Amino acid sequence: MEEQYRAWRRKMLDQHPDQTELTFADFRTHVMQGDDNGRLLNYVNANIIFQAGVDFESKPMLVFCACSLPSPNEVDYERLLNLVLFRLDEFVESDYTVVMLSSGAKHTVGWQWMGKAYRRLDRRYRKNVKSVYVVHPSMWTKLVFRVLGTFVR
Numbered sequence: 001m002e003e004q005y006r007a008w009r010r011k012m013l014d015q016h017p018d019q020t021e022l023t024f025a026d027f028r029t030h031v032m033q034g035d036d037n038g039r040l041l042n043y044v045n046a047n048i049i050f051q052a053g054v055d056f057e058s059k060p061m062l063v064f065c066a067c068s069l070p071s072p073n074e075v076d077y078e079r080l081l082n083l084v085l086f087r088l089d090e091f092v093e094s095d096y097t098v099v100m101l102s103s104g105a106k107h108t109v110g111w112q113w114m115g116k117a118y119r120r121l122d123r124r125y126r127k128n129v130k131s132v133y134v135v136h137p138s139m140w141t142k143l144v145f146r147v148l149g150t151f152v153r
Helices: 002-015 024-036 039-048 077-088 111-120 139-152
Strands: 049-054 060-065 096-101 129-135
Touching: 024 039, 039 049, 039 060, 039 077, 049 077, 077 111
Parallel strands: 060 096, 096 129
Antiparallel strands: 049 060
16 A cells, blocks of 8 residues: 555645645545545445454454455445555554455456455454454365465465
């Protein structure tokens, strides 16, 4: 995300040379609002990733609904990934559990995007995930987890 922030900052400074105070918070606000006045942000928080209580050890339980991903033709998946990461920022400082709902997905992501998304998950996102539960995995989901499982260990 740091590279995206730097690229955005360079672009904004080229367009508005008088602005010198462009912080990461400004970048975050820009990404969250986007061109749709926050509609995608609301969709992500309500339908794609949300907290569903706590698990038996009182850790927050996040539900990731891959089955609710919008069409890549309608949504910029880079922005979508940023919004998901911003949402995860609220939980990464302590232990948490992820429940992934994957069956019935109309839109699946490609290998290239999956690789890019995984590379964007730095250590602070991965170190406190204590459990990942996949509910009704599709063949695609099983394949992705099997392939990634060989590299992640």
